[in-house]
Amino acid sequence: MSNQTLIKNAKIVNEGSIFEGDILIENEIIKEVDTSISVKSADVKVIDAEGNYVFPGMIDDQVHFREPGLTHKATIETESKAAIAGGITSFIEMPNTNPQTTTVKKLDEKFAIAAKSSYANYSFMFGGTNDNLGEILKVDPKSVAGLKLFLGSSTGNMLVDDPEVLEKIFSSTDMVISVHCEDEATIRKNLAKYKEQYGDDIPMELHPVIRSEEACYLSSSKAIELAKKTGARLHVFHLSTAKETELFTNKIPLKDKKITAEVCIHHLWFTDEDYKTKGSRIKWNPAVKTAEDRDGLWKALLDGRIDVIATDHAPHTIEEKDNSYTSAPSGGPLVQHAFVALLEAYHKGKISLEQIVQKAAHNPAILFNVEKRGYIKEGYYADLVIADLNSPWTVNKENILYKCGWSPFEGNTFKSRITHTFVNGHLAYNNFKVLDVKAGKRLTFDR
Structure with missing residues (x-):
């Protein structure tokens, strides 16, 4: 019946x-x-x-739900619950769990966990490393969202920093290659300078100076150059600077773009002024930067150079976050509050409801070729x-659903x-x- x-x-x-x-x-x-x-x-x-x-449910193309291996912070079950409470009905989860999702066997194990425990629709990114090209080639592009490469700021051994390997990966796969772009050498140099001055107690407001505009632009421009050279399908995650938006175009329809971009809620909401009151609670990689950067990101989002809005939901416990600069991990929980934050931007006249739906539901479906989702259409899920x-x-401890129990x-x-x-x-x-x-x-x- x-x-x-x-x-x-x-x-x-x-x-x-x-x-x-x-x-x-x-x-x-x-x-x-x-x-x-x-x-x-x-x-x-x-x-x-x-x-x-x-609205059609949001499709969040970048989350870290921490399972397996880091389940004291979050699980697929707890965070997918928070996601549906926040209007996100589908998510794409990242490979930097423990163990990392860098073999087909580990990918299948993750799918088995989600099949039992997820409240929202799910897929996973497969992770690239300097030495797993053989595994990448075994992945069926119809069965996973895409490939994730850390070109900066990775956990474990997921930093792909061998130029030959990188070019091979870009040349060998038809999957969407999603990248985290920050130049490690630039960041290391900046960090050493401030560590010498402050030790481990670097003021939190220096985070965007250490993980600078230069570090972001250098890395994203290199990735784009390589994508153009190899013909790869590149998606640049979490843009954080106005300067990077110049690297993208709005001259062609999304379905025909080979190079696309995403912006996250926190980079559209917070600025470096907020470090004074929020401290490590808004410590993300890439860093929240200036008000000018935030304005530039909004402009590029609305004019079509940025294609997708996501969360980069990445919970840590409050005890972990309450450390000194060098020990406090980067990342924060966002899936429960992303949609209402976008609706707040609508109330402030920054974006229309139609544009929210385009960037958070329709476009992720187009970009990742998601079947029968992202629209309110007959025959669709x-x-x-x-x-x-x-x-x-009002957001408070009683109504927060994240396992980590806090929210920025x-x-x-x-x-x-x-x-x-x-x-x-x-x-x-x-x-x-x-x-x-x-x-x-x-x-x-x-x-």
Whole structure:
């Protein structure tokens, strides 16, 4: 027997427009989208979304959920719960776990964990190293999101710093190659200078001086040069400087781009002024930089040079973060608050609702060739988010769902709240409550 849910009277945000209408979900799929849908059966669950907006669920192309091996910080189960509470219905997780996802065997083990425990849809990046080209070539491009290379700031042995290996990888795979770009030599030199001056107690506000604009630009421009030379499909993660945005184009449609870019919530929200009050809570790699950089990132996002918004969700415990500069790890939790932070930017007139959907749902689906997700369309999976844009709430310890128990947004009041999240047609989150529905499925790719 089919299971049906009808969302009535919604303001539907999809493909560049907003229209009032209804959405009929049957089992896992969107069966019908129309201005008015009536159903005969009494078994249909009806949700009246009067006055509220329905969005396609966000597809977050960069998260670190820490499993296996670092599960004191987070697990796929805990962080996928936080993700659906935050309107993220699909995620792509990174390979720098312990052990690292640099063999097909370890990749399969991760998929097995997610199949049992994920509340959201999932895929993983396969990790490249200086010596695993053989394993990279075994990966089926239809079954994973892509390849991740650390060209700076990696954990373990994942720094790919051999130019010959790098060129071989770029030349050998058709997968999307996603890169973290910061030049290690530049960073090491800057760090040594300030360590000599301050020891381990370097002031946190020097983080963007150590992990500088120069370090970012040098690395991303080199990666782009190599992609142009080899014809590789390159995606540059978490841009943090206005200068880097000059390396990208808005002259061609996303589906035809060979070189694309992402920006993360924290680089759109915080600036170097915030280190005074937030300290290590906003210590990320690449670093949060100047207000001018933030403005430049917004400009490039809105004019199409930056294609995707993501989180780079990377939780650490508060005890780990509360160390001196050299010991405090970089990264912070974001999946639960990313969508409402974007809605806050909408309230401030920085971005339209249609643009949020384009950058956080449609474009990740296009960029990674995700099948039947990222849109509100008949025949697509029903990954849907209902939001009330005028229902303020404040982030506090009681409502934070991350395993690490803190957020850089603590104390912040958001105007909008997510009221419902559907994952594959199942209501998985309802008004501050994650329901016990592990409806996440493995993402598939049309390649």
